[in-house]
Amino acid sequence: MRHLMSPLDFTVEELDNLMDLAQDIEKNPKKYAHACDGKKLATLFFEPSTRTRLSHEAAMLNLGGSVLGFSSADSSSATKGETVADTIRMISCYADICAMRHPKEGAALVASEHSRIPVINAGDGGHQHPTQTLTDLLTIRSLKGHLDNITIGLCGDLKFGRTVHSLIHALVRYKNVKFILISPEELRVPSYIRNDVLDKEHAQYEEVVRLEDALPKLDILYMTRVQKERFFNEEDYIRMKDFYVLDAQKMELAPKDMYVLHPLPRVNEIAVEVDDDPRAAYFAQAQYGVYIRMALILTLLEIEV
Amino acid sequence: MRHLMSPLDFTVEELDNLMDLAQDIEKNPKKYAHACDGKKLATLFFEPSTRTRLSHEAAMLNLGGSVLGFSSADSSSATKGETVADTIRMISCYADICAMRHPKEGAALVASEHSRIPVINAGDGGHQHPTQTLTDLLTIRSLKGHLDNITIGLCGDLKFGRTVHSLIHALVRYKNVKFILISPEELRVPSYIRNDVLDKEHAQYEEVVRLEDALPKLDILYMTRVQKERFFNEEDYIRMKDFYVLDAQKMELAPKDMYVLHPLPRVNEIAVEVDDDPRAAYFAQAQYGVYIRMALILTLLEIEV
Amino acid sequence: MRHLMSPLDFTVEELDNLMDLAQDIEKNPKKYAHACDGKKLATLFFEPSTRTRLSHEAAMLNLGGSVLGFSSADSSSATKGETVADTIRMISCYADICAMRHPKEGAALVASEHSRIPVINAGDGGHQHPTQTLTDLLTIRSLKGHLDNITIGLCGDLKFGRTVHSLIHALVRYKNVKFILISPEELRVPSYIRNDVLDKEHAQYEEVVRLEDALPKLDILYMTRVQKERFFNEEDYIRMKDFYVLDAQKMELAPKDMYVLHPLPRVNEIAVEVDDDPRAAYFAQAQYGVYIRMALILTLLEIEV
Numbered sequence: 001m002r003h004l005m006s007p008l009d010f011t012v013e014e015l016d017n018l019m020d021l022a023q024d025i026e027k028n029p030k031k032y033a034h035a036c037d038g039k040k041l042a043t044l045f046f047e048p049s050t051r052t053r054l055s056h057e058a059a060m061l062n063l064g065g066s067v068l069g070f071s072s073a074d075s076s077s078a079t080k081g082e083t084v085a086d087t088i089r090m091i092s093c094y095a096d097i098c099a100m101r102h103p104k105e106g107a108a109l110v111a112s113e114h115s116r117i118p119v120i121n122a123g124d125g126g127h128q129h130p131t132q133t134l135t136d137l138l139t140i141r142s143l144k145g146h147l148d149n150i151t152i153g154l155c156g157d158l159k160f161g162r163t164v165h166s167l168i169h170a171l172v173r174y175k176n177v178k179f180i181l182i183s184p185e186e187l188r189v190p191s192y193i194r195n196d197v198l199d200k201e202h203a204q205y206e207e208v209v210r211l212e213d214a215l216p217k218l219d220i221l222y223m224t225r226v227q228k229e230r231f232f233n234e235e236d237y238i239r240m241k242d243f244y245v246l247d248a249q250k251m252e253l254a255p256k257d258m259y260v261l262h263p264l265p266r267v268n269e270i271a272v273e274v275d276d277d278p279r280a281a282y283f284a285q286a287q288y289g290v291y292i293r294m295a296l297i298l299t300l301l302e303i304e305v
Numbered sequence: 306m307r308h309l310m311s312p313l314d315f316t317v318e319e320l321d322n323l324m325d326l327a328q329d330i331e332k333n334p335k336k337y338a339h340a341c342d343g344k345k346l347a348t349l350f351f352e353p354s355t356r357t358r359l360s361h362e363a364a365m366l367n368l369g370g371s372v373l374g375f376s377s378a379d380s381s382s383a384t385k386g387e388t389v390a391d392t393i394r395m396i397s398c399y400a401d402i403c404a405m406r407h408p409k410e411g412a413a414l415v416a417s418e419h420s421r422i423p424v425i426n427a428g429d430g431g432h433q434h435p436t437q438t439l440t441d442l443l444t445i446r447s448l449k450g451h452l453d454n455i456t457i458g459l460c461g462d463l464k465f466g467r468t469v470h471s472l473i474h475a476l477v478r479y480k481n482v483k484f485i486l487i488s489p490e491e492l493r494v495p496s497y498i499r500n501d502v503l504d505k506e507h508a509q510y511e512e513v514v515r516l517e518d519a520l521p522k523l524d525i526l527y528m529t530r531v532q533k534e535r536f537f538n539e540e541d542y543i544r545m546k547d548f549y550v551l552d553a554q555k556m557e558l559a560p561k562d563m564y565v566l567h568p569l570p571r572v573n574e575i576a577v578e579v580d581d582d583p584r585a586a587y588f589a590q591a592q593y594g595v596y597i598r599m600a601l602i603l604t605l606l607e608i609e610v
Numbered sequence: 611m612r613h614l615m616s617p618l619d620f621t622v623e624e625l626d627n628l629m630d631l632a633q634d635i636e637k638n639p640k641k642y643a644h645a646c647d648g649k650k651l652a653t654l655f656f657e658p659s660t661r662t663r664l665s666h667e668a669a670m671l672n673l674g675g676s677v678l679g680f681s682s683a684d685s686s687s688a689t690k691g692e693t694v695a696d697t698i699r700m701i702s703c704y705a706d707i708c709a710m711r712h713p714k715e716g717a718a719l720v721a722s723e724h725s726r727i728p729v730i731n732a733g734d735g736g737h738q739h740p741t742q743t744l745t746d747l748l749t750i751r752s753l754k755g756h757l758d759n760i761t762i763g764l765c766g767d768l769k770f771g772r773t774v775h776s777l778i779h780a781l782v783r784y785k786n787v788k789f790i791l792i793s794p795e796e797l798r799v800p801s802y803i804r805n806d807v808l809d810k811e812h813a814q815y816e817e818v819v820r821l822e823d824a825l826p827k828l829d830i831l832y833m834t835r836v837q838k839e840r841f842f843n844e845e846d847y848i849r850m851k852d853f854y855v856l857d858a859q860k861m862e863l864a865p866k867d868m869y870v871l872h873p874l875p876r877v878n879e880i881a882v883e884v885d886d887d888p889r890a891a892y893f894a895q896a897q898y899g900v901y902i903r904m905a906l907i908l909t910l911l912e913i914e915v
Binding site for chain 2: 678692695
């Protein structure tokens with residue numbers, strides 16, 4: 001039995017198969033409408049994350065399955081002192097597959113070690129959020145046609161941004177991917193990403209401070225939110241939060257075939273006026289998130305259609 | 306694509322069709338049991354409202370569809386600062402239709418402007434609650450056989466009562482409807498309803514202070530709750546809250562074919578002893594609420610059975 | 611129409627039929643996969659209980675039905691002052707059967723008196739939790755092959771433990787069941803259980819203080835949690851909480867065919883090392899909990915397959 005703990009759990013070839021399946025689902029949704037009849041997904045969200053929870057639920061419902069679970073720790077047995085290991089053993093009696101979100105790093109891994117059903121890590125603290133990375137990969141591949149030979153700009157909070165770190169990890173495995181890391185000095189990519197991932201894999205990358213300097217060179221711009229809670233003081237937050245706001249004026253510097261991605265929710269790092277630009281792909285990305293999760297559920301349940 | 310923001314969105318003729326459909330559903334539930342197979346309803350409740358949420362969910366499940374969503378803002382992305390516009394764009398990727406409840410007036414309208422799926426306004430602050438009004442209309446039409454030529458008493462908090470205002474708006478479009486407005490002086494219907502709706506449409510109405518004076522003349526008595534939070538001070542609340550309590554003794558003054566409606570939940574404005582009176586129709590009303598929402602979902606999704 | 615308020619609502623013969631059905635479901639799950647097509651279960655949880663709620667939901671989903679409801683009072687109309695009687699009348703319009711959990715004793719009984727649909731008491735304060743008892747009975751019967759002629763040890767907080775009291779009530783109806791009551795002096799079985807149940811039914815029982823003294827004699831060991839909130843002070847809790855911890859060393863004293871049950875969640879009253887012992891049956895018990903609830907739903911809805 002297989003779980004999804006990290007996007008690196010899959011080889012590049014396995015990822016290709018997963019994305020091929022997702023694209024077939026996109027083209028022929030009816031073919032898959034009953035693939036999970038009688039199957040149940042448990043959504044175990046020890047902290048709220050509407051987007052992630054609902055995208056998993058939509059994926060299972062699209063496959064004809066059903067859903068049960070909880071959306072916050074308040075309404076779970078965790079408050080009674082139950083361990084994650086015991087919770088997953090119980091859930092193994094109630095469902096066929098589960099998606100778990102937990103504030104503690106490694107929680108999903110512990111769960112997978114005691115589970116009789118496949119566990120999808122739907123985010124464990126600041127550690128991993130693999131279905132977001134799978135979504136990002138599928139979005140890029142669908143829009144550009146390939147994952148090799150792209151120049152991707154990663155913009156915003158690159159120090160704490162979990163999705164950015166995961167995406168770098170995933171993309172260094174493809175050929176000739178160039179990274180442009182766009183952030184304030186204070187929020188640069190940490191050295192364990194720079195040294196142990198980018199340098200180790202001989203990836204091409206450069207670090208820039210101004211979004212304007214990167215834009216003309218990009219195939220993909222991956223924007224991220226600057227989370228207020230990451231800052232030590234209000235002053236720093238106010239000073240930096242608008243440095244990296246993408247607006248219509250900045251978009252004029254970008255190539256005609258550059259796409260803008262964002263893991264969402266955005267606050268104000270992408271101006272609303274950009275939404276109507278055909279290059280804005282962040283809502284399409286949410287749709288790809290459903291297709292890849294459908295493919296993932298089928299793959300982990302070993303269901304062939 | 307069509308949304309439901311206000312009960313006035315539908316013409317009188319469209320409402321007739323909607324209610325005809327609801328009554329056919331009541332008679333032939335099995336005919337509609339798979340009408341929404343594979344369709345998903347998102348219930349986006351930024352504030353809790355069990356009754357409204359569950360009636361929409363029951364409606365979708367009765368049609369063979371499925372449901373996903375959230376029941377309070379705590380478990381939604383709203384706490385991360387996401388706008389309603391962005392939320393609905395995301396939900397458009399996950400569901401085929403949605404019902405939204407929001408504490409702010411106009412929230413559903415904003416959502417509908419950015420949505421790729423039909424939006425049902427399931428209450429936006431003190432503003433609108435159109436599915437309640439549709440429920441009320443169907444209940445009256447089902448019980449009395451028609452919406453023209455009725456005398457309806459509206460009792461309780463007529464100043465702040467959103468459901469009462471909506472119902473007046475809806476009923477003035479029918480012929481020869483007479484309104485008897487029953488409230489304490491302090492909680493009379495506001496002038497923008499009296500002048501801009503009742504007077505403008507040349508509706509017949511009278512205002513009375515005592516429920517007993519109105520009862521003998523009524524075809525329908527619409528009771529409402531006096532919400533404690535509407536009062537400026539505790540003293541006023543205590544003085545007035547029991548003025549308009551319907552009990553078995555008062556029911557003796559009412560015609561044999563007068564029906565009592567209430568949007569529920571009631572607190573003590575209808576004595577429990579009235580529940581066994583065959584004229585008590587407030588629980589039947591909850592059932593009609595499911596049928597009209599089934600009809601509404603089918604209509605907005607343009608599904609013909 | 612029939613409800614489930616207490617495990618004693620069923621005669622011994624009816625319980626046999628219910629457990630026969632549960633065991634047939636275990637053997638032939640596909641036969642029952644569409645037994646509740648089009649039926650809806652409402653889960654009305656006025657206080658959170660993930661395990662109990664999800665086991666009911668899993669049961670209904672396994673039968674092809676669907677689920678709606680709420681998982682805590684926060685997201686229910688109870689906060690608006692609605693009575694349980696009114697809530698269940700509303701829910702009767704939305705669902706075909708319901709499971710209710712409520713912090714107040716007798717709440718489910720009140721609900722059943724006003725309901726148009728079968729009500730399952732899923733726990734009412736410290737009073738009853740009948741589906742747990744049905745689960746326990748099915749687990750014992752499945753593992754041992756019979757409910758007569760067994761020696762069962764009940765260990766932990768026997769003073770406040772609702773599940774233990776219910777299980778004693780249920781088991782005294784079988785022939786030649788011997789009880790060994792294992793607890794600290796302060797948490798002994800209350801006299802109304804000792805006198806009015808055990809003595810009255812002429813049941814054989816003994817009370818012991820040390821778990822080690824009981825273990826060699828047992829067919830079944832039923833462990834329970836010592837809930838911190840039951841103690842008057844922290845000191846008493848700390849002194850006693852580890853007296854009755856089952857570990858691998860103690861398990862060596864037990865017969866090879868003795869099974870360990872626990873209503874879960876456990877905290878530390880069973881050491882994790884016991885989980886791998888083939889006699890550890892507490893997670894299997896969770897699975898039996900789904901089968902018995904499937905059988906219960908079918909029985910209360912009078913659906914024959």
